[in-house]
Structures are given as structure tokens and as C-alpha cells.
Amino acid sequence: MTTLNFTKMHGLGNDFIVINALNQPVTWTADNIKTWSDRHTGIGFDQLLLIEASDNERCDFKYRIFNADGGEVEQCGNGARCFAKYVTEHGLTDKTSVMVETMRGIIVLNILDDGRITVDMGKPHFAPEEIPFVPKNKADQEAKVHMLVVGMETIPVSLVNMGNPHAVMLVEDVKTAPVKILGEAIEKHPQFPQRVNVGFGQVLSPSEINLRVFERGVGETQACGAGACAAVVAGIRHGLLTDTVLVHLPGGDLTIHWKEGESVLMTGPAAEVYSGTLTY
Structure with a gap:
């Protein structure tokens, strides 16, 4: 049996489980995520957010996102705000501006004095x-x-x-x-x-x-x-x-x-x- 510690979070009702892979080994399958995300027989969530160490020296963390169907995706804005709240309130950083590596590049998370979070989502693309x-x-x-x-x-x-x-x-x-x-x-x-x-x-x-x-x-x-x-x-x-x-x-x-x-x-x-x- 494998044991994982997690935290349930939400951004405006868009809900997640956050798993810190900095202090525990993490392995799972897509079927595991589907089971956990079920709102009747599991925890229930839209996405799973994974905190990892980044190999990019500019970044404080690496941020990975898995949908409820088990597939990994590139970006999640509400998840990014939850990520920022987690790493600051769980003592993983004392910064108010956090640089995070994602599948699609680096994003910047800024924690405001009123507790809200501003996420620099990068430039949009249209081609x-x-x-x-x-x-x-x-x-x-x-x-x-x-x-x-x-x-x-x-x-x-x-x-x-x-x-x-x-x-x-x-x-x-x-x-x-x-x-x-x-x-x-x-x-x-x-x-x-x-x-x-x-x-x-x-x-x-x-x-x-x-x-x-x-x-x-x-x-x-x-x-x-x-x-x-x-x-x-x-x-x-x-x-x-x-x-x-x-x-x-x-x-x-x-x-x-x-x-x-x-x-x-x-x-x-x-x-x-x-x-x-x-x-x-």
C-alpha cells in the first residue's frame, strides 16, 4: 500500500487536491486520479496539483496539473492561485513573488496584502x-x-x-x-x-x-x-x-x-x- 498526504483547496469553487512531492515519494496511475476525483466515491476535485522541485535555477518550484480524467495539462489559473497560497502558508517559501515552472513555461505568482493572488499568466497566443x-x-x-x-x-x-x-x-x-x-x-x-x-x-x-x-x-x-x-x-x-x-x-x-x-x-x-x- 502507498500513502499520500494531500490538501483540498479551491479557487472560486474550482477545486483541487494539492500534493507536495518535495517531502514524499509520489507514484500513481491515471485510474488512481479518476478514482480520487469521483465526487460520490472519492475525494472529488476538478484537478490534481503537484508541487515539485524545478531544475530551472530561476524558478522556486515546478507546477504540474492533472485533470480529473488522469491526463496531464499545461495550465490552470485557479490552480496557480491555490498553489501560491499553499507554498506560502505551508512554509515552503517566504517570498511574496514566486516564480513557477510549468509545462508551457514560467509563470509569476504575486501574493497581495489582502490575501488575493495575482497570477502573471503570460502572453496570449492566437495562431x-x-x-x-x-x-x-x-x-x-x-x-x-x-x-x-x-x-x-x-x-x-x-x-x-x-x-x-x-x-x-x-x-x-x-x-x-x-x-x-x-x-x-x-x-x-x-x-x-x-x-x-x-x-x-x-x-x-x-x-x-x-x-x-x-x-x-x-x-x-x-x-x-x-x-x-x-x-x-x-x-x-x-x-x-x-x-x-x-x-x-x-x-x-x-x-x-x-x-x-x-x-x-x-x-x-x-x-x-x-x-x-x-x-x-
């Missing part, structure tokens, strides 16, 4: 090969809005890579948007070879939006930090939003700031729920 996305033709490759054929519908989406791939669509009302049906269909659409996260955004004003996100390998979550960044970036590029936007998600609010050519800054809370031990 089809950076999503990745397989365009139908040259015009589709260069478009700001891509037309996806889903069943009998043609749906306009904006594509943004925020360290992981996002397809963002505008809707009149997020409450009535077909998030599960369209989310599942677009997540596995053949034009996304690595699948995609799907955002449903409702613009309330130039500085405020409602958002629901269907996350790749998870389903709809209470909040998605990278999805909020992608939605705001898409809205700014289309002239619908200002450079600082309050994003209302089912689990709570995030503030996203972005100017063309700069990194995206995401600010929001994180919370620890409890600690426990897994034996398997």
Missing part, C-alpha cells in the same frame, strides 16, 4: 498552430473568428492559447447557454487535435462579463482562471471590452487585466478546505 487548431483553409487560418461546424450548426469562436487551448463564444445569456451539449461537442471537435476548453461569455458592459467554462477532461467547473483570461482577451481584441474586466463566474469573481502585447494578469482568491491522507 492556429499555437492553439493547436487545424484550419480548413488559408482564410480560416488568418481569421480572428473561426466558424466551427457542430452537427447542423455553424458556431463562431475566438481561439486563444493561455498556456492551454481555449475556444470562446459569445452568448446572449449564460444561464440558458447549452454549455454541456456544445461544450462536449466542441471540446472533442476534430479541428482541435489536443481537445479544447470552451468558454461561453456574456458581455454586460465594457468592463464586466458573465462566463461559464466547459473544461477539457473535466466538464463544466465553478470557475476557470485561464478561461476567464481567454474570454477577456477575445473580447478586447474584438473591441468589446476595456483593458480591465470583472469576470463573474458561477463560483465568484476574477479581475483580468490585459493590454495588447503584454502578459495577462489575473487576480482572485484561493482557499484551503482540509488536509488528509490517501492510502491506495
Whole structure:
């Protein structure tokens, strides 16, 4: 039998277990993660976050993310805030600005005086090969809005890579948007070879939006930090939003700031729920 210590955390209801691999050996399979993530027979979580030592001398830690289906993914904004809260409150660092290595590069986590965390999510990317996305033709490759054929519908989406791939669509009302049906269909659409996260955004004003996100390998979550960044970036590029936007998600609010050519800054809370031990 193997025993693992873990901590349950959440960022606006987007929930995680955090496992510190700095002080304990860690081994598991994708099936283990699927079992632990089950909300009826396991702990229940959207993603597993792993803290490791980084080989990059610039970085304080290495940050790995595994979805509830067991697959490893590149980025998670809400998870990054939980990561920052964990390493500071569990005495792993006394810094208020932490540099972390991820699968897609280095991110910077800044702990504010009010307890919120600002995450420098890096610069967004839009080229089809950076999503990745397989365009139908040259015009589709260069478009700001891509037309996806889903069943009998043609749906306009904006594509943004925020360290992981996002397809963002505008809707009149997020409450009535077909998030599960369209989310599942677009997540596995053949034009996304690595699948995609799907955002449903409702613009309330130039500085405020409602958002629901269907996350790749998870389903709809209470909040998605990278999805909020992608939605705001898409809205700014289309002239619908200002450079600082309050994003209302089912689990709570995030503030996203972005100017063309700069990194995206995401600010929001994180919370620890409890600690426990897994034996398997």
C-alpha cells in the first residue's frame, strides 16, 4: 500500500487536491486520479496539483496539473492561485513573488496584502498552430473568428492559447447557454487535435462579463482562471471590452487585466478546505 498526504483547496469553487512531492515519494496511475476525483466515491476535485522541485535555477518550484480524467495539462489559473497560497502558508517559501515552472513555461505568482493572488499568466497566443487548431483553409487560418461546424450548426469562436487551448463564444445569456451539449461537442471537435476548453461569455458592459467554462477532461467547473483570461482577451481584441474586466463566474469573481502585447494578469482568491491522507 502507498500513502499520500494531500490538501483540498479551491479557487472560486474550482477545486483541487494539492500534493507536495518535495517531502514524499509520489507514484500513481491515471485510474488512481479518476478514482480520487469521483465526487460520490472519492475525494472529488476538478484537478490534481503537484508541487515539485524545478531544475530551472530561476524558478522556486515546478507546477504540474492533472485533470480529473488522469491526463496531464499545461495550465490552470485557479490552480496557480491555490498553489501560491499553499507554498506560502505551508512554509515552503517566504517570498511574496514566486516564480513557477510549468509545462508551457514560467509563470509569476504575486501574493497581495489582502490575501488575493495575482497570477502573471503570460502572453496570449492566437495562431492556429499555437492553439493547436487545424484550419480548413488559408482564410480560416488568418481569421480572428473561426466558424466551427457542430452537427447542423455553424458556431463562431475566438481561439486563444493561455498556456492551454481555449475556444470562446459569445452568448446572449449564460444561464440558458447549452454549455454541456456544445461544450462536449466542441471540446472533442476534430479541428482541435489536443481537445479544447470552451468558454461561453456574456458581455454586460465594457468592463464586466458573465462566463461559464466547459473544461477539457473535466466538464463544466465553478470557475476557470485561464478561461476567464481567454474570454477577456477575445473580447478586447474584438473591441468589446476595456483593458480591465470583472469576470463573474458561477463560483465568484476574477479581475483580468490585459493590454495588447503584454502578459495577462489575473487576480482572485484561493482557499484551503482540509488536509488528509490517501492510502491506495
